[in-house]
Amino acid sequence: MDENVTKVFVSGGSTFVRHSAKSDFLYVCSSSILKVFDLTKPEQEPEVLDVVNGAKSFETGHNTALVASNNGECHIYDLKTLKETATLLRSPLGLTSAVFTHGGAMALCGGLDGKLQLVEIKSSEHGVKSTVDVREQIASLSYNDVGDLAAVSLANGDLAIYSYTTAEPTRLHTFSSILVDKRSVIGDADTLRADSGLPLDDDDDDMDGFDDDLDQDIANGGAPQTQPMGKDSTAKFSSVRPDWHPSGDLLAIPTRVREIVVYDRSDLSKPKFQFQSTKDGSHTKPIIDLHWSPNGKLLASVGLDNKLVVWDYKTQRSVQSFDVPMRAFSLSWNRHSDMIIIGTTSGNIIRYEVESSTSKLVSDEATEQEGDEEEEGTNEHLDIDGEKEADSNTGGSPGADSLGSEGLFGGEDDFIIDDDGAGYTENGKRSADDIHNGSGGMHKHKKVRFDNQYQGLSRLLPYSPGGTPWETSRRYLTINPVGYAWSVKQEGYNTVTVTFFDRSLHREYHFRDFNSIDIASMNGEGILLAGSAYHKSLHGSKERVKATMIFKTHDQSRNWQREIQLQPGEFLTSVSLGPNAVFACSSLGYVRRYSLYGRLERLEKMPPVVACINSSKYLVTVTYTSPYNYSFNLQDLDGKYYQRSESLPISVSVEGKRHPIRGLFFSSDGDPCIVGQDNVILVLSRWRDPLQACWVPILDANEGLRRIATGDNVTAWPLGLFKDQFNFIVVRGSEYPSFPLTLPSEMSVKLPVGDDSEGQKTEDTNEEGNGIDNDSDDQPKEKKNSGNSAEEELIRTIVQAELLNDAITNDDVEDETAEERLAALSVRYDAALLKQVGQSCNEGDISDAFYLSTKLRDDRALAAAAKMAERLELAGLVAKINRLREARMEIEEEAEEE
Known part of the structure; x- marks a missing residue:
């Protein structure tokens, strides 16, 4: 065992350990020092960074680290430059925990003041987006980045689940007295990390000298001899921090009776299962820390009984156990799920290899249930040039060679880790041909070229009303006044969550996506989703591919899925769900109408379709005319045309914009509306009369925001038009809505005729602020x-x-x-x-x-x-x-x- 123990901090101290999710770096933090180990270069000395004193929690994200301290400060650090980036928050009382949220764009902090504060990381102001008073001291936080759910451990033993899918958090459920009660110890200055749910070394702050004797650490169990534990001492050491499964579906909770119970987030009213002890391992004393493996197949827990137990998700039993020679403090899995590193209370780290047979015991539940779908889905995400995007949050390939006994603790690691499972080229990406053929060979990086047949359509992209491109590992598939659907990249699949602005209408739900869903349409009854096959059709090959279309009612009473055989080079550009029909339109102009039961009812061919929407009576299609012009058609659901191939007055050649159309919807009175990149809302008038249709600009949203909003770089993300009120999402500091999504706002329509505010802002541009000169006597x-x-x-x-x-x-x-x-x-x-x-x-x-x-x-x-x-x-x-x-x-x- 001695060869598996490494003395990292000779001064001792409780030691946090965290692995990088994408690379082979190990981060070890203790006594206001962070050390970064490159596991592929064991001979190399670790890099060192000074961090804030009194760290109560330590979390790592994508090249960033988050540290909450007992002095009430939360700091963020850049793990590439090894420098402090900013102080995110200062609290009057000590902080006990801070976690990354919303794909690393936010941080959630909590502490002794009983307030949950969501802080912006990416903005320079680091403003507090929301504050929730939980009316109890916060002991620990655990965040589900897939479902945007926060598990908040309270000092009284309760565990509260909050939803952060919108800017106004909602408490979904409370587990009463499920955790150890820490009220008697959480405010104690000598508490052994009790206020973070983990034990502190009781001599953290009074180390009189250096201790670099590993044998002595092992002999002492990693800490000075102490008296037998009383009730309060047990509470100090007991963990109250649950851990979310990597899929985002399950929550493992260490209970006050030393059991590990697992709940499904879709039904928090009763446990899904409880891990059962076997001869292979169990805990006889309180649990100190627990974590799921990155592949979700195993759970590891370490306890005060000096036992490390590995639990199998499928069998729900312990499958492996290790003796820990000294007091543990934290644990972390490597990204290949075959090695665990434990940080101790004496500045040491200990390596444990999980047997390969143990890792293979579990066949992922998703693989069993969705195996056929996974075979069809590729989960490849491409940008507009057809190149594969860099997945910033996805771990390495499960099949990659693990470090085993090498790396920091053994021999040389001279192989290259394929971070995204995509293979490497000279420029770090595979070519489009390699993506299509599944080749990982070393080929020259190249742009996708279309055959002449498809050259003019290179600008077409799949479109969903309100949808956004990928932002790191997440994106909105569609947003409308009813709600929104959003997707998070996982290992080998995506997780799609459907959320409603009015939670009394329907309950939020989620499911796994193995079909690379990238377009969607949603109404009050259900949601229509599709994998457009865009990436399969990019190179314009002569092979026919299939797109997948999925329909789900919000109450789950009726679901169906069907495949659409596409022509060579064809992909779905838009789908639309109406009250009585479903439409799927493609890049080659095929317009397919389906019943709500998935039956094909009508097929039509028109110029390439850019986007479509339908109501209970009418269908609007936007078609590609030239690289500089789009047209629109308006017909009833049976195909009768009211307007055909009429020019659409929006700018198509918008440099730097992903899609020329920002919004496409019917008003509450049934009139088609469109919003271009200029953010002017156009409504179609007189469209029921032949040759009389005209688009009327009823609102310049940019000008409207200048009248009602403060600050720079504020835009409106269009959702709908209700009578004389424009419904939209306020977007600050970015091009697209961010996570969490703010609640919709409304703005009264006002035709852009050049009113008083517009005239003054044009003529008084030298005036500070909004440009209005209130003292003008002109x-x-x-x-x-x-x-x-x-x-x-x-x-x-x-x-x-x-x-x-x-x-x-x-x-x-x-x-x-x-x-x-x-x-x-x-x-x-x-x-x-x-x-x-x-x-x-x-x-x-x-x-x-x-x-x-x-x-x-x-x-x-x-x-x-x-x-x-x-x-x-x-x-x-x-x-x-x-x-x-x-x-x-x-x-x-x-x-x-x-």
């Missing part, structure tokens, strides 16, 4: 801007009334208050005109005032116009308006007589 500008505001209100009212009237006439609106809204718009129309009449009267422009009066519809509005003219002593205008009223009355009387 009267002509005020006159013009005031007029623009009244004009905008009038035009907006006309547009809204026209849209609503068409919908009512054609029985396309479901709102029972539609008639009342139309009547209210008629009143607003006259009111907007009267404002302009008043402006013209004030300016003495009698001709303009009378012209506007002729447009007034209600006699009461005409009477009001006459009174305004009379107050300003415009007798001629009063006479004209009165004659107009009399003429209208005569016409009405004649009409009644007839």
Whole structure:
């Protein structure tokens, strides 16, 4: 055993150990020092970094480390440059735990003040996104990065589960008194790491000298001799930190009765199973630490009985046990799941090799249940050039050679670790041909070239309303006012989670994706997902490939999956789920209609389709015309065209943007809407009449945000249009919505006619802040801007009334208050005109005032116009308006007589 023990810190101290998830680095932290070992270069001295004193937790992410300290500070460090990056948080009381969240973009911190604080890592301000008062001291945190769930261990023995899928966390479940009660010890300054759920070395802070004698450490059990443990001492040493399974589905909890129970996140009301002790190992004293292996097949736990036990997930029993010669403090698996390293309370680390037979005992549950699907799915993610993306969070290939007894503790490791299981080329990536053929050979890196047949379509990309590209290991598949679906990369598959803004409608659910799902469509009843086969069709080969389409109802009452045989070079560009039909459109212009039961009902061919949406009656398709122009079609579900191949007024050649379309949806009154990269919301008007359709810009979202939001680099991610309110997600500091997703916001529509704020910001660009000069006395500008505001209100009212009237006439609106809204718009129309009449009267422009009066519809509005003219002593205008009223009355009387 001695050869497996390494003295890392001669001064002793409780020692954190963490392995890199992507490479062969081991991070060992103790006594305000972090040492970085390259396991492939055992002869090389470790690199050293000074960290904050009094570390209570130590976590590593993608080239970063997070340290929470008992002085209330949380620090982040760059593991490449070995420098401190920032102080994320300062708390008045000590912090006990900090973990990375949302793919490493955020950090969740908790401590003695009982507050959970979510802090931004990527932004320079490191602002606190949310704060939750849990009303109890926090002992430890564990985070599920797949489902964005936080397991919060409380000092009173409770375990609370919080959802961080949105910016406002939600408590999903509380396990009452399942953990050891630490209230008597968590605030004790001499507590042996109790407030982090792990024991501290009781002589951490009073080391009188160096101790580099391993034999003495082993003889002493790694710590000074102590009195037999009482109730409080047991509580100090007992772990209260649960651990999430790498798949994100399971949570292993060390209970107060020294059992390890496992819960499924889909049903936290009862345990899924409990690990059973066997002759191969069990714990007779409290558990100090536990962790799942990276491949999820095994669980390792170490206890105060100086035992390291390996548990098998499939059999739910212990399969291997080791004696630990000194007091353990933490444990970590290497990325190949065949070696465990334990950090002790005396500055040592101990290596244990897990028998290969043990590693092979388990056949992954997903492999058994989804084996056929996994064979079909490739889980390859490509960028727009068709090259494979670097997977920043995925571990190495499970089949790669493990370190075994080599590395830090043995002989030379002169082989290259294939971090992403993709093979290496001179430029670090495989070519597109290698990806397609599965070759890992050393070939020259090259861009994908399309055959001439497909050259013009190289700009086409799969599109989902609200969808985003991959951000490290996660992406949004679709976002709309109902909710959103998001995907997280796993080892060999993805995990898709479906979440709702109104959690009373449906319960959040998740499933494993073995089909490389990259497009989706969602409504209040279900979700439609598809693997577009985009990466399989990039090179334009003559081989036919298959796309996969999956439908799920939110209540799981009806699910189906079917494959779509595609033409050579074809891939799905968009899918749409409506109340009574499903559509799948492709890069070669095939439009396939399916029933909600997965039956093909209609097939049509048109120019290459860029995007599609459908309602209960209509289908809108956006088609590719040229590299500089898109067209649109509007037809009913049976194929009758209302508009065909009409030009779409959005910019297609938008440099640096992933897709020219930011949003495509039907308004609540059934009118098609589209949002381009300029963030102007266009609504289609008069589309039921041939050759009359026109796109009306009803809102410039960028300008609207400048009116209602503060700060720079704020954009709107479009979701929908409800009556006169634009629904969107506020995006700050990035191009796409981040994790966690903020709740939707609303903005009143306002036509971009150049109103007061726009005029002032254009002319007063030298003014600090928002550019508005509040002290300006430029009267002509005020006159013009005031007029623009009244004009905008009038035009907006006309547009809204026209849209609503068409919908009512054609029985396309479901709102029972539609008639009342139309009547209210008629009143607003006259009111907007009267404002302009008043402006013209004030300016003495009698001709303009009378012209506007002729447009007034209600006699009461005409009477009001006459009174305004009379107050300003415009007798001629009063006479004209009165004659107009009399003429209208005569016409009405004649009409009644007839």
